[in-house]
Amino acid sequence: MKYVERVSADRFNPWPHGSPPLGQLDIELTERCNNECIHCCINLPAADRAALGKELDTETVKRILKEAASLGTLDVRFTGGEPLLRHDFEELYLFARRLGLKVLLFTNARLITPRLAGLFARIPLLIPIEITVYGMRAGSYEAVSRVEGSFAQFWRGMELLRERNVPFTVKSALLPPNRHEVNMFESWAAEIPWMDNPPNYVMFFEKRHRNDDPEKDRSIQALRLSPEEALAVMTREPQQSRQGASDFCRTFLGPPGAKLFNCGSGHACCVDAYGCLQPCMGLRAPELTYDLNNGSLEEALRDFFPRLRNLRAVNPQYLERCAHCFLKGLCEQCPAKSWVETRSLDTPIDLLCLCTHAEARWLGLIGQEEKAWEVRDWRSRIKKAFGS
Numbered sequence: 001m002k003y004v005e006r007v008s009a010d011r012f013n014p015w016p017h018g019s020p021p022l023g024q025l026d027i028e029l030t031e032r033c034n035n036e037c038i039h040c041c042i043n044l045p046a047a048d049r050a051a052l053g054k055e056l057d058t059e060t061v062k063r064i065l066k067e068a069a070s071l072g073t074l075d076v077r078f079t080g081g082e083p084l085l086r087h088d089f090e091e092l093y094l095f096a097r098r099l100g101l102k103v104l105l106f107t108n109a110r111l112i113t114p115r116l117a118g119l120f121a122r123i124p125l126l127i128p129i130e131i132t133v134y135g136m137r138a139g140s141y142e143a144v145s146r147v148e149g150s151f152a153q154f155w156r157g158m159e160l161l162r163e164r165n166v167p168f169t170v171k172s173a174l175l176p177p178n179r180h181e182v183n184m185f186e187s188w189a190a191e192i193p194w195m196d197n198p199p200n201y202v203m204f205f206e207k208r209h210r211n212d213d214p215e216k217d218r219s220i221q222a223l224r225l226s227p228e229e230a231l232a233v234m235t236r237e238p239q240q241s242r243q244g245a246s247d248f249c250r251t252f253l254g255p256p257g258a259k260l261f262n263c264g265s266g267h268a269c270c271v272d273a274y275g276c277l278q279p280c281m282g283l284r285a286p287e288l289t290y291d292l293n294n295g296s297l298e299e300a301l302r303d304f305f306p307r308l309r310n311l312r313a314v315n316p317q318y319l320e321r322c323a324h325c326f327l328k329g330l331c332e333q334c335p336a337k338s339w340v341e342t343r344s345l346d347t348p349i350d351l352l353c354l355c356t357h358a359e360a361r362w363l364g365l366i367g368q369e370e371k372a373w374e375v376r377d378w379r380s381r382i383k384k385a386f387g388s
Contacts, residue, residue, distance in 0.1 A: 021072030022301060026270035026281055027064070029083040029092070030055055035108055035145040037134065039173055039223050041206040041282075041340070046085055055273050058088045060293075062095050064271060067297045069099040075127065077104040079281070081273070084111035090119060102126035108134075109168075110150055112157030121164040128167035128194045131158060135178040136185055143177035167194040173202040174233060175223055182233070198237075203230050204332060204352065206340045209284055224351065227358040235362060245330075245363055246386040252329030253382060255373075258312040258319060260335050260345055262328075269297075269305070279308055282336035285345065311335075313346035321348055326378035327365070331356040 032051055033043035044051045056064075065076065076096055083089060084107055096103050104127040120129075133154070135141030141151035161168050170189050172178065178185070189199045203225045207217040225233070235241045256262050261279070270278045277290040277300050288308065290300040313319055322333055333352045335345040342349075360366045364385045366375060375381070 022068055022267065022269065022297065023073065024075045024077065024268040025064075025068045025073050026077040026079060026268070027061065028079055028081065028270065028273045028281065029061070029086045029089070030081040031273050032085050033080060033082040033108075034085060034110055035082070035134075035147055035150060037144055037173075038146065039144070039175060039202075039205045039220055041209050041220070043081055046082075051273070055086075056271075056275050058091060060275065061088075061092055064292060064297065065092070065096050065099060065101065069101060071297055071301065073101065075102045075104060077106065079106040082108060082111065084116070090116070093119070093125075094123065097123055097125075105129045106132070107157075108132055108145075108150075108154055109157035109161070110153040112160050114160055117157075117160040117164045117166055120161070120166045124166075128169045129161065131168055131170050133170050133172050133185065134175070136181045136188065140177045140181060144173070144175055162192075168192070169195055169199070171200045171202075173205070174225065182236075201233065203233065204337075204355075206282060206337070209282060209340060211343070227351070227354040230355050231358045231362060234359060242363070245359075248329070249363070249365075249382055250386055253326050253378065254329070255324050255326050255378075256322070256328045258323050259309075260311045260313055261308050263334065269300070279305065280336050282340050285335075285339050285343075311345070315344065315346040315348075317348050318346040321353070321371075321373045322346075324373040326375055327356050327360050327372040330359060 028042075030051070031042050031044045032046050032048050033040070034046045035043065036045075037043065068076065078089075078093070078096075083105065086092065093103060103125040105125060107129060109129075109131045131154075133141075134144035135151065138151040141154065142148060145151075158168070170192060172185060174182070186198060189195050205220045205223050207220055263280075268280075270281045271292060272278060272284070272289075275291060275293040276284070277292050277297070278284055279288055290304045292300070313323060322328065322331075325331070331352055332355075333349055337349055337352065338345055338347050341347070357366065357372060360372060361368060365378075365381050366372055372378075
């Protein structure tokens with residue numbers, strides 16, 4: 001009797017009804033936060049009743065998680081706002097883990113309790129928690145968070161995880177109150193057992209995703225580093241920075257052409273706090289979002305998101321510059337960044353362009369006055385800079 005038959009991958013589709021797999025799902029459980037950070041692009045007050053009334057209920061989040069698992073999702077990221085503000089967080093976490101999903105939690109750690117840390121120790125997330133650290137002292141931390149006592153709460157939450165051997169990593173946002181603490185932060189971070197690499201920093205702070213506060217947008221823009229300041233941060237360890245850039249550049253540099261989406265959009269998606277499915281967390285353009293309150297993940301993946309991969313730029317500046325720029329792999333320019341900044345998908349962001357050109361000059365890929373979109377011998381330049 002024959003129990004097993006080998007078949008070609010071309011003949012076998014494990015997904016029902018021909019549905020494409022969904023590799024990762026991000027879920028913004030809330031936009032509310034217990035911090036009021038000076039740079040935040042999304043946060044609403046923790047007690048915002050209007051937001052609370054619109055958030056997805058427990059059963060709807062469970063339905064989305066269950067469908068995601070059926071479509072091949074292995075990882076789910078719970079983010080916000082501060083996801084631990086949800087009264088049903090433990091229930092949703094346990095539901096995700098019972099589905100076999102690995103969980104990545106983005107948090108400020110202020111709401112980590114002995115009970116919650118114990119839960120994570122008994123039923124591991126399988127992916128280290130990511131904690132954002134806003135300062136190494138109460139003064140710097142709370143100048144960013146704008147909440148008295150928040151530093152002590154963050155530190156206590158982190159220590160509860162450490163005491164129970166719950167894996168976590170740390171990252172930071174590089175801001176005026178904490179820039180002088182970079183060395184202290186990195187020395188401390190290196191002692192965390194689960195930190196395999198130096199911490200990441202956010203330096204290009206995005207404007208408000210909901211376009212709801214022009215005054216806050218202006219204050220956020222004022223917090224951004226200049227291209228020279230950003231380069232100084234990226235190249236603090238010159239040999240290590242150059243080695244990392246070498247491996248990356250030889251693999252990912254090259255002109256992208258007019259195609260807008262060169263990422264995983266459509267295979268990894270984000271559900272916002274109210275049930276809209278987006279290509280990623282930053283891209284909330286109405287024409288590119290799908291309402292899961294009136295549809296399903298399967299329908300979105302099959303019928304709605306595939307067209308993203310065929311969208312092409314029409315902005316003349318983008319077509320002249322970005323489409324021909326061999327540095328595109330180094331640049332953060334993307335439809336999401338463009339939409340947050342300009343409410344279009346293909347408007348070049350000058351600051352990102354300047355930062356990328358500054359890094360390329362440091363790497364020896366372009367001259368002082370050169371524009372990367374005018375360079376045609378980019379392959380030989382990469383080979384000369386980094387070897388074959």
